[in-house]
Amino acid sequence: MGTGRLTVDLGAIAANWRALDAMSAGETAACVKADAYGLGAERVVPRLMKEGCRTFFVAVAEEGARLRSIAGPDARICVFGGHMEGDTDLLRNAALIPMLNSPAQAARHLSALPDAPFGVQLDTGMNRLGMEAADWADLRAELLPRDPVLVMSHLACADEPNHGMNGQQLHAFRDMVQGVHAPLSLAATGGILLGRDYHFDLSRPGIGLYGGAPFTAAEPVVRLALPIIQERAVAEGETVGYGNIWKAKRPSKIATVSAGYADGLIRAIGRSTVLYHDAQACPLVGRVSMDLITVDVTDLEATGAALDILCADQGVDDLAIAAGTIGYEILTSLGPRYARDYVGA
Ligand SMILES: *Cc1c(COP(=O)(O)O)cnc(C)c1O
DSSP, X not given: OOSOEEEEEHHHHHHHHHHHHHHOSSEEOEEOHHHHHTTOHHHHHHHHHHHTOOEEEESSHHHHHHXXXXXXXXXXXXXXXXOOTTOHHHHHXXXXXXXXXXXXXXXXXXXXXXXXXXXXXXXXXXXXXXXXXXXXXXXXXXXXXXOOSOEEOOOSSTTSXXXXXXXXXXXXXXXXXXXXXXXXXXXXXXXXXXXXXXXXTEEOOOGGGGTOTTOTTOOOOEEEEEEEEEXXXXXXXXXXXXXXXXXXXXXXXXXXXXXXXXXTXXXXXXXXXXXXXXXXXXXXXXXOOXXXXXXXXXXXXXXXXXXXXXXXXXOHHHHHHHHTXXXXXXXXXXXXXXXXXXXXX
């Protein structure tokens, strides 16, 4: 078998949800946009429902419609992107709850689906999605009597606990929701870790469920094993891969494994990444190609059939740091070519 094997531990996702739920003051939802951060909503969502999770967040209505067919009628499905032009049928037919982000979205929703549920997203300083304070001041008298399912906002710097923006946004949110009786939500993974002040009625973690920072106590969720296609001896002074960027300083043994940047292992992971044979680290050498990675296995007594690039010793955040990015991007880039195994169902 020539493809990498991605093993997703659903039991670890469930344990991470339970741990975040135990920390949260109110209800704990789950953020499953981008196909559950690339790990497969079809398997992740039923596992979370088995654990007791009932509210799910996606980015756009199309994702919500697919999620409805996975989750069945009992789940609450909220759409961060709100009610876009052309979304009305999807929202109605899949019983999705749009988070209204602007006066235009509010007007569209109230005219197209006047009796359908909705939430409101407020901007408390991130300036990405949500109603500005002035929009909200104009609209709250019209929207609040219609009982929004949720009034929410999002933190820009929650992964930095000491950042002044956290307190500033908390303060802005409290101001904007004064006198609001609808359920409130401010915290994603980072916000849960900031403490009770940030929890309100519902938290909506994503990355922490999938084993990523800032939830450093998370159980690891993914393992990625790449089969060795070929091994060769390389003499001192020979080069490996595109651009000749790696030259053997000693007689070396090079393993070529199956996966590359087309599988989400971006070229930028090159410089400090290792692959593991059990607990023994073997340096990635040369450039990452589209479908192949070359690894220095000179110090291994015997190579097995595959080397691990994601495992207990090297998680998504380690790879992300090596590539100058974040775990979210590594996870959501994991490609469609891997064989996927789910354990812990
Ligand atoms: C993605 C997202 C979340 C989840 O964030 P994590 O950092 O992955 O926990 C929550 N709320 C909003 C608005 C988001 O866009």
